[in-house]
Structures are given as C-alpha cells and as structure tokens.
Amino acid sequence: MTPYDGEVRVSGIEELIYHIYGVIGIIDSFPVLYKDEDKNIIRAVAPKYNSHNERSSQSPYNDLDWHVDAAYRPMTEKSDNLSPIVDYSIFGIVHKGHENLPIVYISLKDILNQLSYQDILIGCSNEFIVTSADSFSCKIVSNNLPLLVEHATGYYSRIKMDAIPETQRAAGFLNKIREIVDQESIQNYIYVTSGDIVVLSNKMVLHKRDSYSPKWDGEDRYFIRIYSVKDINQGILANSAQPWIWV
Structure with missing residues (x-):
C-alpha cells in the first residue's frame, strides 16, 4: 500500500530493501541520511x-524542475555546519503508479557539451543562491x-x-541552462516497474518529475529512496555512534 503520511x-x-x-555495496558506497531532512534512512517518495x-518529492501537486538532490550543501568537503552532497540517489520501485511517470534525467556531460568555456567559468563562480x-521543517538557504x-x-x-542568480551574468547562465535542458534530444526516460532499482549519480545528472493526480487508493x-556516499568520513556526524546520520 502506498503510504500517504510520508x-x-x-x-x-x-526483499526490495535488501536488494537496494x-x-x-556493489557500487562501494555507504548509506546516509541528513538529520534535518529525514527521520529514517529510507525515504518514502x-x-x-x-x-x-510544497515542491518536494512527496508533493504530487507541483512539477519538480530539473535539479540535483541536496544541492544547497557543499560539494565534496564538509563545511563548518553542513555535510556534503551525496554521491548517489538510489530508488526502489514499489508501485509505478497509475500515470506511469518515468524517471527523467539529463547527463551533465550533455549540458557541458553545449556550454562555452566562458559559460563554464560563470557556472563555477560563487554567484548563486x-x-x-x-x-524541510526549517528551510536552508546557501548563498554565494x-x-x-x-x-x-x-x-x-x-x-x-530554481537557483537564484546573484549577478546579471549568473542569470544569463541559468537562461542558457534552461535552453539546453528543454531539448528533448538529451532527456533520458526510465519507465519502471515494481521491483526495479534505479541508481542516479547525483552530482553527474539532473532529474525532474512532472506533477500528477493521485487516486489515493493505495x-x-x-x-x-536511499542516499549513499563514496566516503563516509566526509560527513559531519550528529552522533559519533551513528556515522550514517549526517548534519
């Protein structure tokens, strides 16, 4: 039965959880959760x-535009108060749903191939919120x-x-990205069925989900979904006895 309380x-x-x-383990990673995002390591999507x-994986009412999970966090190194972005988002399919919405993703390389070196330099600048x-119970805003x-x-x-540009050239960069991700030729669709497992390399792809209308029939x-990381030691621990719970 589909849970409607998150x-x-x-x-x-x-069995699906065991397989995930x-x-x-096969991809040599470690499961983690972010303390302020989830109470449990397994999230109900x-x-x-x-x-x-809401605009979240648990709200069917709004489109989830192209994004990277946990993007507000540091990329590879912990900061003073935040652990880094996870390496993998791993989905196990319980029900594909009445609409049979696919998992839709774009490879980062297909975006970079259409950017100039100057575009990439702007993307690498500290000019986005x-x-x-x-x-989240308490929204986190990361500047610069x-x-x-x-x-x-x-x-x-x-x-x-939905990143917010802090400069005019940052706004231009986001406009360029929008032009690229709207190209159907680089969009990849995974149509799933019960029991499937899908691994997204979180920092190497963007993914999205369209809104839909649940029937509320179970x-x-x-x-x-379980997040996993290549290096468990990169995280800031909420409790040293529980290294899978990251701040």
Missing part, C-alpha cells in the same frame, strides 16, 4: 496529504555558491533550475 512501512517490501542495500504548497526542498565545481577529471553539478506512485 512514512515507510517496511512490511511487504523487505546489495546495490549500495510518495504523494503526501496536505502538500499543496540555492535552497533546500520545501519539505557555484553551480559547477571542477574536480580532477571534469566537473560536478549542483544545478537547480496503488499510487510509490518509490523508496
């Missing part, structure tokens, strides 16, 4: 009552962030289409 019921989906943890004013999802971060072999992304779209 809470995962483990009973009946144990198996995938997490399902429609929630009374979420009309990025906020946490509306489902880059949307692209260079690393040894390329770039990571925290691109969110068979609506219901995914479970």
Whole structure:
C-alpha cells in the first residue's frame, strides 16, 4: 500500500530493501541520511496529504524542475555546519503508479557539451543562491555558491533550475541552462516497474518529475529512496555512534 503520511512501512517490501542495500555495496558506497531532512534512512517518495504548497518529492501537486538532490550543501568537503552532497540517489520501485511517470534525467556531460568555456567559468563562480526542498521543517538557504565545481577529471553539478542568480551574468547562465535542458534530444526516460532499482549519480545528472493526480487508493506512485556516499568520513556526524546520520 502506498503510504500517504510520508512514512515507510517496511512490511511487504523487505526483499526490495535488501536488494537496494546489495546495490549500495556493489557500487562501494555507504548509506546516509541528513538529520534535518529525514527521520529514517529510507525515504518514502510518495504523494503526501496536505502538500499543496510544497515542491518536494512527496508533493504530487507541483512539477519538480530539473535539479540535483541536496544541492544547497557543499560539494565534496564538509563545511563548518553542513555535510556534503551525496554521491548517489538510489530508488526502489514499489508501485509505478497509475500515470506511469518515468524517471527523467539529463547527463551533465550533455549540458557541458553545449556550454562555452566562458559559460563554464560563470557556472563555477560563487554567484548563486540555492535552497533546500520545501519539505524541510526549517528551510536552508546557501548563498554565494557555484553551480559547477571542477574536480580532477571534469566537473560536478549542483544545478537547480530554481537557483537564484546573484549577478546579471549568473542569470544569463541559468537562461542558457534552461535552453539546453528543454531539448528533448538529451532527456533520458526510465519507465519502471515494481521491483526495479534505479541508481542516479547525483552530482553527474539532473532529474525532474512532472506533477500528477493521485487516486489515493493505495496503488499510487510509490518509490523508496536511499542516499549513499563514496566516503563516509566526509560527513559531519550528529552522533559519533551513528556515522550514517549526517548534519
């Protein structure tokens, strides 16, 4: 049954959860949760009552525009008070839902291929404001962030289409990104069925989800999601005895 209160019921989906943890191990990563985002390491990605004013994975009423999860966080190194962005978003499919909405993503490389070097330099500048999802009990606003971060072999992304530009050239960069992500030729669609597991490399893709109308009959779209990271030691711990709970 699809839960409509945002809470995962483990009973009946144990096998899917075991398989997700198996995938997490195979890709040599570690499951984590952010203390202020979730109470449990497994998140219910399902429609929630009374979420009309949210833009989050638990609100069916609003489109979720192209984004990277946890984009308001530091990219690879912990800051004074925040752990970094997760490396993977891993979805287990319980119900695909009546609308059969696909998981839609764009590879970062397909965006970078259409940017000039000057565009990329602007994307790497600290000229953007990025906020946490509306489902947070206390919204987090991060100022003076880059949307692209260079690393040894390329770039990571925290691109969110609702990022706020702090300069005119930053606004131009976001307009250029909008032109690119609207191209259907670079959009990838994954149509899922119950039991499927989908791994998104969080800092290397953007994903989105259209709004939909639940039937509230227990068979609506219901995914479970676990975040995982390559380096568990990158996080700031809420409790040293629980290294999977990050601040």
